[in-house]
Amino acid sequence: MIDLRRIRYVRVGTPDLGEATDFATKVLGLEPAGRERGMAYFRSDERDHTICYVEGDPARHSVAFEVSESADLQAIAAEIERVGYPVHAGTAAEREARRVLDFIAFKDPTGNEIEIVWRAQYATRRYFPSRDAGITGFSHIGLHTNDAGRDEKFWTQVFNARASDWIGDAPLLRINPVHHSIALFPSSHVGVQHINHQVESIDDVMRSWYLLREQRGIRIVFGPGRHLSSGAVFLYFEGLDKMVYEYSCGVRIIEDEATYVPRQLPFTAEAFCMWGAKPDIVEFRAPDPLVTL
Ligand SMILES: [Fe+2]
The missing domain is CATH 3.10.180.10 (2,3-Dihydroxybiphenyl 1,2-Dioxygenase, domain 1)
Structure with missing residues (x-):
C-alpha cells in the first residue's frame, strides 16, 4: 500500500x-x-x-x-x-x-x-486571484464509478485511501486528514464528476451564490447548503461542458485516525444537505421510485 x-x-x-x-x-x-x-x-x-x-x-x-x-x-x-x-x-x-x-x-x-x-512544481509568487472568490485551494474531486464497492477496494487496497463516510454506496475517501479528497459516485459515465475548491468562509460561498446567479448567468445546481458528512458549507454550479464545480468551506479534518468511525448515511437529499437543499445533480439524486399503474 x-x-x-x-x-x-x-x-x-x-x-x-x-x-x-x-x-x-x-x-x-x-x-x-x-x-x-x-x-x-x-x-x-x-x-x-x-x-x-x-x-x-x-x-x-x-x-x-x-x-x-x-x-x-x-x-x-x-x-x-x-x-x-x-x-x-x-x-x-x-x-x-x-x-x-x-x-x-x-x-x-x-x-x-x-x-x-x-x-x-510550486509557484514562485503568491496566489493572486482573477476575482476575489475567497479560494484557498483546490481540494477534492468527485469521480464517476460503475461499481462503487469494487472501486473503493481499489483505492483502499492499492493506496492509503480510507472511507470517511458513505452516502448510500458512494464512499467519501480520505488520503490525509481532510475528510475526503476523492468521492466515488455511482454513474454510467466515466471521468471527473465535480471539482472542488475550498473558500475561506461562508461569506465567500454566499457572495458567489449571488454573483454567479445574478451577474454571471451561471446555473446553480445545488446549494447553498451544508453537507451532513463533511460538515462543509457548499455551493455547486455548472461550468463548461456540464462539468460541475463546487466551492466549500469548513470541511471536517480528521485528526485522530484511531478513534474516527466512518458513518453510513442513506442516499437521500437530506444526507447530502442537512439544511434541506435539493441537488439538481443526477449523481446526487436517488432514482425515482418506479411508478406502477
Ligand atoms: Fe464535493
Whole structure:
C-alpha cells in the first residue's frame, strides 16, 4: 500500500481554450499560470497549477495525486499492473506539460484516468486571484464509478485511501486528514464528476451564490447548503461542458485516525444537505421510485 500525500491537479478537455480561460478567470476566479501548446494552466493556491484545460475532447479528464518518493512510482506501477491494469510511464514531453519531474498514468477499474506525480512544481509568487472568490485551494474531486464497492477496494487496497463516510454506496475517501479528497459516485459515465475548491468562509460561498446567479448567468445546481458528512458549507454550479464545480468551506479534518468511525448515511437529499437543499445533480439524486399503474 502506497501513501498518496494529496490531490495535485485535474486536467480537463475543452473544445475552446479561450472559453475555458474566461470561465476559469471570470467565474471560478483562478489565476492564469501560462498557456502553451494547446494547454491553459490555472492556479488556486501555492502550487504551480491545479487545473489545466487541454484542447480536445471535453469528456476526457484526468486527476493527479502526489507521492513523496520516486520509488513510490515504481511500486505503484508494479501493483497496478499486478492487479491487471496497464501503466504508462510519463514521457519527457508529458512530464514537461505537467510541470513535474516524473509521473505514471493508468485507469482505475471504472476507466477514470489517474496520474501519480512526483516533485510537482510550486509557484514562485503568491496566489493572486482573477476575482476575489475567497479560494484557498483546490481540494477534492468527485469521480464517476460503475461499481462503487469494487472501486473503493481499489483505492483502499492499492493506496492509503480510507472511507470517511458513505452516502448510500458512494464512499467519501480520505488520503490525509481532510475528510475526503476523492468521492466515488455511482454513474454510467466515466471521468471527473465535480471539482472542488475550498473558500475561506461562508461569506465567500454566499457572495458567489449571488454573483454567479445574478451577474454571471451561471446555473446553480445545488446549494447553498451544508453537507451532513463533511460538515462543509457548499455551493455547486455548472461550468463548461456540464462539468460541475463546487466551492466549500469548513470541511471536517480528521485528526485522530484511531478513534474516527466512518458513518453510513442513506442516499437521500437530506444526507447530502442537512439544511434541506435539493441537488439538481443526477449523481446526487436517488432514482425515482418506479411508478406502477
Ligand atoms: Fe464535493
